[in-house]
Amino acid sequence: MSWRRDLAWHNLDLVYRSSVAHQFARYALGLDFQALPPGVVHQGKRCILDALGCAIGAYQAPGRPMMEAFVQELAGPPEATLFGSGCRTSARNATLFNSFLVRFLDYNDIGGGGHNSDCISGILAVAEREKANGPAFLLSVVIAYELGDRVSTASTAPRGQGRGLDLDCRGGISMPPALGRLMGLDEVQIANAIGLCASHANPLKILDAHREENSMAKNLRFGWVAHDALLSCLMAKRGITGPVRVVEGEGGFGETAMQGKVGYERMVDVSGWRILNVRHKYIAANITTHGHVMATLAIVKENDLRPEDIAAVHIKAGLRESHHTTTLSKKYPRNAESADHSAYYANAIAIIDRSFDADSIEPARFTDPAVLDLIERITVEADPALPEFGFGGISEIVTRDGRRFQKRVDVPHGMGDDPLTDAELEDKFAKMATKYMPDRQIRQIFDAVWNLDELDSVNRLAALMAFEVQ
Numbered sequence: 001m002s003w004r005r006d007l008a009w010h011n012l013d014l015v016y017r018s019s020v021a022h023q024f025a026r027y028a029l030g031l032d033f034q035a036l037p038p039g040v041v042h043q044g045k046r047c048i049l050d051a052l053g054c055a056i057g058a059y060q061a062p063g064r065p066m067m068e069a070f071v072q073e074l075a076g077p078p079e080a081t082l083f084g085s086g087c088r089t090s091a092r093n094a095t096l097f098n099s100f101l102v103r104f105l106d107y108n109d110i111g112g113g114g115h116n117s118d119c120i121s122g123i124l125a126v127a128e129r130e131k132a133n134g135p136a137f138l139l140s141v142v143i144a145y146e147l148g149d150r151v152s153t154a155s156t157a158p159r160g161q162g163r164g165l166d167l168d169c170r171g172g173i174s175m176p177p178a179l180g181r182l183m184g185l186d187e188v189q190i191a192n193a194i195g196l197c198a199s200h201a202n203p204l205k206i207l208d209a210h211r212e213e214n215s216m217a218k219n220l221r222f223g224w225v226a227h228d229a230l231l232s233c234l235m236a237k238r239g240i241t242g243p244v245r246v247v248e249g250e251g252g253f254g255e256t257a258m259q260g261k262v263g264y265e266r267m268v269d270v271s272g273w274r275i276l277n278v279r280h281k282y283i284a285a286n287i288t289t290h291g292h293v294m295a296t297l298a299i300v301k302e303n304d305l306r307p308e309d310i311a312a313v314h315i316k317a318g319l320r321e322s323h324h325t326t327t328l329s330k331k332y333p334r335n336a337e338s339a340d341h342s343a344y345y346a347n348a349i350a351i352i353d354r355s356f357d358a359d360s361i362e363p364a365r366f367t368d369p370a371v372l373d374l375i376e377r378i379t380v381e382a383d384p385a386l387p388e389f390g391f392g393g394i395s396e397i398v399t400r401d402g403r404r405f406q407k408r409v410d411v412p413h414g415m416g417d418d419p420l421t422d423a424e425l426e427d428k429f430a431k432m433a434t435k436y437m438p439d440r441q442i443r444q445i446f447d448a449v450w451n452l453d454e455l456d457s458v459n460r461l462a463a464l465m466a467f468e469v470q
Contacts, residue, residue, distance in 0.1 A: 015245070016191070019191065019249075020247035021173070021192075021195060021244045021247060022188075023268045024147055024173065024190075024194060025190035025194070027143070027177065027270055028147070028177035028178065028181045029181060029186075029187060031139060031143060031181075033135040033138070036139070037273065039273075040275055041138065043275050043276055043278060044138050044141050045452055046425055047116075047117055047120065047275070047278055048117075049425055049445075049446070049449045050117060050429070051108055051118075051121070053425075053429030054108045055121070056101075056429075056436055056465070056467075057105055058101040060358075061100075061101065061104040062336070063100065063104070064084070064101065067096070068087075071089055071093035071094075072087065074093055076092065079094070079125070080126075081094060081128060082097050083098050083465045084465070084466065084469070085466065086465075091122075091128065091129040091230060092227050094121070094125035094128075095126075095223060095227045095230060096223050098121035099118055099220065099223025102117060102121055103115065103118055104336065105336075105340065105361070106285060106341070107284040107358065107428075108281070111279060112146075112274065113148035113167065114148070116149075118171075118223060119141070119145075119171065119178065119226060121223065121226070122175065122227070122229065122230060123144060123179065126140075126179050127458040128459055128462050130183060131457065132457075133456050133457060133458065134451075134455030134456070134457075135453050136181075137182075139181070140178040140181055141178070142275055144174050145274060145275040145278065146270075146275060147178070148174040149274035150174075151170035151173050151174055151267060156261045156263050159389050165257045168203050168221045169203055169225070171229060172197040172200075172201040173197075175225065175229035176190055176194045176196075176197050176229050176232055176233055176236075177194070179233050180193055180236075183234075185237055190236070191244045192240070192241045193229070193235070193237075193242065195241070195243040196235055197225070197228050197229045198247065198252075198253050199243055201224065203221050203224065203225065207221050208221070210324050213329035213330070214329075214337035214341060215335070216335075216337065218337050219337070247267070279416070279420075280414055280425060281414055282294075282412065282428075284340055284357050284358055284361070285346050285356055286324065286325060286340060287391060288318060288321035288393075289321060289325055290393070291317070291391050291410065292343065292393025293346045293347055294409045294413065295395035295407035296313065296347050296351065296397070297354065297355070297356075298407050299397050299406075299407050300351055300397070303405055305351070307351055309399045310398075310400070313351070313396070314379050314395070314397075315343055315380045315393065316393065316394040317380065317381075317382065317383065317393045317394075318386045318388050318390050318392065318393070319382045319388040319389075321382075322380055322381060323382075324341065325341050325344075330343075330344070331375065333345050334366055336363075339360075339361045343380045344375045344380065347395070348375050348378065349365065358431070391410075391415050391416075392409060392410040426446060429445075429446075430442055445461070448460060448461045449461070
């Protein structure tokens with residue numbers, strides 16, 4: 001009867017080999033840096049530069065010293081670099097800490113299935129651990145973006161529906177291949193790492209829910225998954241197994257996280273380059289807030305309006321924005337995580353400062369009488385003529401002397417067919433970094449990133465992310 005057993009085992013192996021986990025593993029191992037189109041390589045560099053800039057700009061985060069003390073207490077081997085202090089710690093600790101910084105400002109990119117630049121901290125930490133060169137690091141970043149987008153866009157449900165978990169749960173599937181490639185895992189090991197991670201790393205929607213106040217935990221949404229992906233790769237490399245049918249199997253990711261509304265063929269369609277669709281933010285705010293804030297900025301600048309000139313501001317936005325950024329905890333934010341998700345606060349600051357950037361969420365601004373006074377003059381309502389999940393918005397400003405100005409922005413600068421240029425990305429980086437490091441060091445980071453394909457060790461780039469704060 002052993003032939004029946006052998007046949008059953010053989011068929012089971014065939015089923016496993018055709019799983020999404022195995023197909024993602026083969027994709028990661030089969031991709032060759034030299035075969036990447038120049039545009040893909042360049043876009044990967046743009047994503048890395050933007051993420052590193054966001055991390056530096058977040059050094060002011062109230063949670064930063066807490067996280068730094070936490071990871072130092074955990075200790076660990078000196079495998080990777082903490083941004084800012086330059087302290088060496090384990091790759092797991094660096095993943096958590098550096099991801100926290102990248103995510104804090106809500107200034108990071110859109111694409112790869114979400115704010116996928118959150119993946120870069122974990123990949124850089126592992127690249128340091130493995131003493132990888134620039135091309136290996138960059139290739140893993142591309143893998144994370146490509147697979148992350150395929151997981152998220154495999155949903156067959158209407159946008160905003162059909163997902164039982166936060167969208168960063170995709171990292172449980174997309175990060176093990178990206179990290180496993182760097183760590184020398186084979187196909188079976190990567191597939192098992194996906195099974196281990198995706199069956200355990202499941203962030204809840206409460207981390208960024210419409211009616212809930214945001215907290216520091218939001219900044220760890222993807223970083224925690226990336227941390228678990230590294231643990232899963234370490235376990236899988238030693239032979240620990242996971243459910244390789246974690247995506248399509250009974251009780252798996254498709255059935256639970258995506259509530260059964262998933263196209264598996266779409267998920268494993270590896271044609272094209274999804275990273276080319278990534279866009280970078282021009283202002284440091286929730287993405288659906290961009291349209292109306294940019295409209296407000298344009299009106300204020302074009303007509304030289306001052307806060308004392310304003311009688312009322314009427315904002316119209318898509319349905320998602322009107323729900324996501326207007327609850328009381330966000331109308332009157334008391335932390336940065338809620339402030340950059342407040343339509344009221346963002347427009348008030350835009351009128352006062354004529355900008356909304358890394359410096360706009362200082363805690364003192366939350367109780368500033370001038371800011372609070374403007375907030376009381378702002379209304380926000382959903383406009384059915386605007387796309388429910390779009391970036392567009394309308395701002396109408398009424399002055400005390402009776403003038404009315406209205407502006408509509410459908411595609412905010414940085415999005416759609418109007419992406420930020422390389423020079424704008426450098427300028428965005430420099431504006432955040434100049435308070436922490438000299439121009440010479442900023443230029444060294446630019447040079448290291450733009451020439452990653454020639455960098456013999458990513459440790460050189462990581463070392464440049466250390467700076468002394470006076």
